[in-house]
Amino acid sequence: MKKAILYINQFFGQIGGEEKAGMEPVIHEGHVGPAMQFAKEINAEITHTIICGDNFMGSNTEEAVSRIMEMLEGKEIDLFLAGPAFQAGRYGVACGTICKAVKEKLGIPVVTSMNVENPGVEMFKKEMYVLKGGHSAAKMRADVKAMAKVANKILAGEEVGSAEEYGYFARGIRRQVWREDGIPASERMIDMLVKKLNGQPFQTELPIPKIDRVPIAPAIKELGKARIALLNTGGIVPVDNPDRIQSASATRWGRYDVSNSDDLKGGEYKTIHAGFDPAAADADPDVITPIDALRKLEQEGVYGSLHPYFYTTVGTGTTEAEAQRMAKEIIPYLQGDHVDGVIMVST
Template structure:
């Protein structure tokens, strides 16, 4: 670490020694020198650098007045011109974790390396793990010295320009960036060894840490169903017969919309299935299995739903990476929203 490394530290009201929950509303306050965990960091820095200032902010204030808080924090950095920003550790405190994540992300946006620490299930991890180096912690501040020491190790790499190794060897939470790498033993040996260790109760390290999938809550219907416009989306690979658009049967790069106004039902004379993941003949014989237009028209005529949307959306849902699917899904949602659609049915195959 460079001899004169300038560090600005960020803590909440509790670790800043201001007070507990009753002080959670205090605004950003900048104090000279190291306070709380920053003192440990200063000890580790020794002659190699100085914690110039400690920024303290109440947990509620930061999360409720985020923009103002970040503006004040950024202002403090402009004055102190730090080479490194350190935040936390936040352990399992959710509001504090979110603040630490936001502070580190803001520092990086300004080109300042940053490091924080918190429990892997802290909401700050879910929000910021892809952007920020986070040292995993337990739930208890008992581990504070060890955690700060680990933050210091990573900070050294961040500020020295030394190449950062993989998460599992450096000791930060993986940022979801996975790269091909050769390990010292073949896969079968590592797997059987890991099983032996797991059964003996010895420590072992998974090669793919759990990463919670993104949960998408269903949107609530904004009007009465009998007034609503309903669209149909099928991932069953429904295509106009003969595949005039030259659609693929898997790993779709795009989706297709087709107008269906005036169409009562899908028939095998005009439509078929082209999908690399199931026995297509059943759906080609009766395409309503993968896009139940006839049933939705019936509900429309009965007044159960307002109307069937003017277009249907189709693609083959096979082997499309999740990231690509997210992108396609967002485009579909926008197209339907622009067309005044209130709800859609995603037909599973």
């Protein structure tokens, strides 16, 4: 029987939540967490489960990868699985990172799964099969099934069909196929052109991916006179969270007056972010919103002045569309106070 190994994070590895996100990688013989379901779906034996904390992988990437590579050394592996990671950003990036390393260094096929909102999709979809996964672990069963479908094709030595048919993110690889309808390109092209000229809808055969890049804003000319605003997605709020910003998948933001403050103190401010261990930021909110350092730098004349408010939302699970809207709502306040530049601290 063919052999497969699964990579999961501390949460799905049943080690713990955010307080364990710093854990170093470990390897277990047999099945932990989602491995049990994979074992039912997949035509291979899952010999080992690797578990690694998302923060350890995110902050000590090289070390995490090299340790996992050592763990894999000498093992018989036909396929490497990671996730599914759903909408969990750090987990998705971790899955992509380790899959990429396994694929490149060991030449073993890899399969993972993420939700479209996961930043790992853009980073890794071209390099591997990333199945289109659900938002949350409620979709575990469906996501594992989808991964298994691709995995079983690979294990059988057969070719995996198109992105559309198998439900993975298109990898930008073009392949020649015989069309069932047998209509040549010249006719299809003229047909499209006629439709276009008549203002009718048509489906291009070569979609150009849209990359949303923003032109670089010109630098501040005189930093010594510049007004600077501080934003964060780390969820720093007054302890009573007056705007009731959600701890995950935020749709709300707040702005808090710090015109009379030289330092954010634990007990007065805290983080409501559900995506990491809050202990450090609760004890000293300056580790996310560095008001103390900004005041000192203001006194020293490094820059002109600090905008009287800092702005907060929570970045975990928050969709791009919501983030975009919240930024658009914040911008008028920055314009109204003639802010020259912005610092965004994200966690």
